[in-house]
Amino acid sequence: MGAYILKRILLMIPTLLGIMLMTFTVIQFVPGGPIEQIIAKMQGTDTDATARISGNVGNEAGGGEQSQLGGDAGIKYKGAQGLDPEFIKSLEIQFGFDKPVHERFLLMIGDYATFNFGRSYFRDRTVIDLIIEKMPVSISLGLWLTLITYLVSIPLGIRKAVHAGSNFDVWTSAVIIVGYAIPSFILAILLIVLFAGGSYYSWFPLRGLTSDNFDQLSWYGKIADYAWHMALPLFALGIGGFATMTLLTKNSFLDEIRKQYVITARAKGLTEPQVLYGHVFRNAMLLVISGFPGAFLGAFFAGSLLIETVFSLDGLGYLTYKAALDRDYPIVFANLYIFTLVGLVVALISDLTYMMIDPRIDFESREV
Numbered sequence: 396m397g398a399y400i401l402k403r404i405l406l407m408i409p410t411l412l413g414i415m416l417m418t419f420t421v422i423q424f425v426p427g428g429p430i431e432q433i434i435a436k437m438q439g440t441d442t443d444a445t446a447r448i449s450g451n452v453g454n455e456a457g458g459g460e461q462s463q464l465g466g467d468a469g470i471k472y473k474g475a476q477g478l479d480p481e482f483i484k485s486l487e488i489q490f491g492f493d494k495p496v497h498e499r500f501l502l503m504i505g506d507y508a509t510f511n512f513g514r515s516y517f518r519d520r521t522v523i524d525l526i527i528e529k530m531p532v533s534i535s536l537g538l539w540l541t542l543i544t545y546l547v548s549i550p551l552g553i554r555k556a557v558h559a560g561s562n563f564d565v566w567t568s569a570v571i572i573v574g575y576a577i578p579s580f581i582l583a584i585l586l587i588v589l590f591a592g593g594s595y596y597s598w599f600p601l602r603g604l605t606s607d608n609f610d611q612l613s614w615y616g617k618i619a620d621y622a623w624h625m626a627l628p629l630f631a632l633g634i635g636g637f638a639t640m641t642l643l644t645k646n647s648f649l650d651e652i653r654k655q656y657v658i659t660a661r662a663k664g665l666t667e668p669q670v671l672y673g674h675v676f677r678n679a680m681l682l683v684i685s686g687f688p689g690a691f692l693g694a695f696f697a698g699s700l701l702i703e704t705v706f707s708l709d710g711l712g713y714l715t716y717k718a719a720l721d722r723d724y725p726i727v728f729a730n731l732y733i734f735t736l737v738g739l740v741v742a743l744i745s746d747l748t749y750m751m752i753d754p755r756i757d758f759e760s761r762e763v
Contacts, residue, residue, distance in 0.1 A: 400743070407739045412504065414735050415728070419500050422724065429516050429722050430486045490516065503728065512729035517721055522729045525714060532604055532703065532710030540629055544636045549683065551637075552644025557671065559649060568642075575638035580701035583631035587705070591627060599627050602707030632702045640683070647679040681749065 487493040494502070506513065512522035555564045591601045600606070606620050651657065652675060660670045700712035711730065718726035 400747075403743045403746075407736070407743075410739060411732070411735055415504065415507075415732060416500065418728070418731055419503070422727075423496060425722075427722060429490055429724070430483070430492065432722060433486060507729070507732050512732075513725045515718075515726055516723045518723070518726075522725045525726065526711065526729065526733070529709060529711045529714045532708050533712060535604065535625065536628060536632060536702070536708070536710065539625060540633045540636065543629060544633055544640050545683075548637050548640035549644050549680075552641045553648055553671070555641065555645040556648035556652065557667075559645070571638040571641055574634040577634065579631050579635060580705055582634060583627070583702055583705040586627045586631055600624050604708060628702050628706045628708060631705075644679070644683055647681075647683060648675060651675045651679040684748065 484493070491499055491502075510523065512526075514521050515525060518525065551567065555567060558564050586599075587601065588595070590596050591599045600623065604621070604624050605617075606612075606624070609617060609620055612620055657670060657675060660674050661667075665673070700716055702708070703710045703713040704716070715727065715730045717723075718730070
């Protein structure tokens with residue numbers, strides 16, 4: 396076990412470096428970087444990101460009026476004709492673009508190895524502070540979505556397997572497949588229109604994770620308020636996840652129910668619950684339970700961007716999306732680094748969980 400874990404950890408290093416290197420290389424060819432955004436602001440084509448930083452940059456460069464002096468040293472940047480070369484130079488130094496590409500990458504990886512992600516270009520805060528601030532929203536969505544999905548899908552999948560082919564099985568399959576086919580953001584908009592004051596009812600809040608008076612509420616009032624705000628986002632985000640987990644559970648149980656040991660157990664006179672939960676359950680749940688870390692990771696990182704945007708939940712997904720639009724590279728790379736690292740760790744945890752559930756499985760004896 397120890398040798399297998401060590402191999403997997405060592406393999407994480409080149410994988411992580413490869414992903415970061417590919418992304419860093421692609422970014423070099425993406426137009427509209429932070430310097431171009433500041434230049435666009437000065438030329439009159441304003442953006443949110445440049446509006447947040449233009450004053451500071453102008454001061455560092457010697458003032459906005461001086462930065463408009465003639466010169467063509469900044470001509471390599473789109474729209475930089477006529478700007479003071481010293482101003483362009485100060486921007487390059489400020490953002491670290493005065494160094495060669497390979498040196499910038501090595502410096503970034505060296506800092507990231509110690510989780511030093513630097514400061515945001517446009518938010519005047521450290522990246523790690525921004526991530527910690529947004530983390531509770533994404534954790535709330537990911538954790539509760541995963542738990543609710545498992546609590547609903549596993550019993551439903553077992554019942555569908557036991558009553559395979561019945562009207563219950565057919566109708567529930569139709570419902571969850573229709574839910575799976577509806578994009579989560581479309582469902583989110585529909586829920587807002589129907590239940591959040593869009594056009595019909597105002598039963599649920601439109602935005603945020605808590606109410607403005609949350610701190611003044613009692614402990615049970617805080618729980619109710621939190622659940623009230625989370626109801627629509629979780630429903631919109633989770634309706635598609637029920638289909639995958641329910642059908643996976645159903646098929647796993649059907650596969651086990653048809654095996655010889657189940658027939659033997661029934662022949663010995665065991666009741667159906669004893670056969671189902673005493674013999675079938677453990678084997679059938681291997682794939683489902685071992686996939687818990689991966690399911691949480693997918694809910695945490697992959698599925699929340701549009702939901703966070705629609706319901707105005709300021710989490711990691713929305714932070715990364717805005718940073719990509721603003722070309723706020725420290726935030727983009729930091730989130731990519733964290734997401735990739737967590738993904739690799741979760742993959743290892745999934746394998747170890749599988750081995751714990753079924754000791755017959757031995758990944759260590761296989762080639763990694």
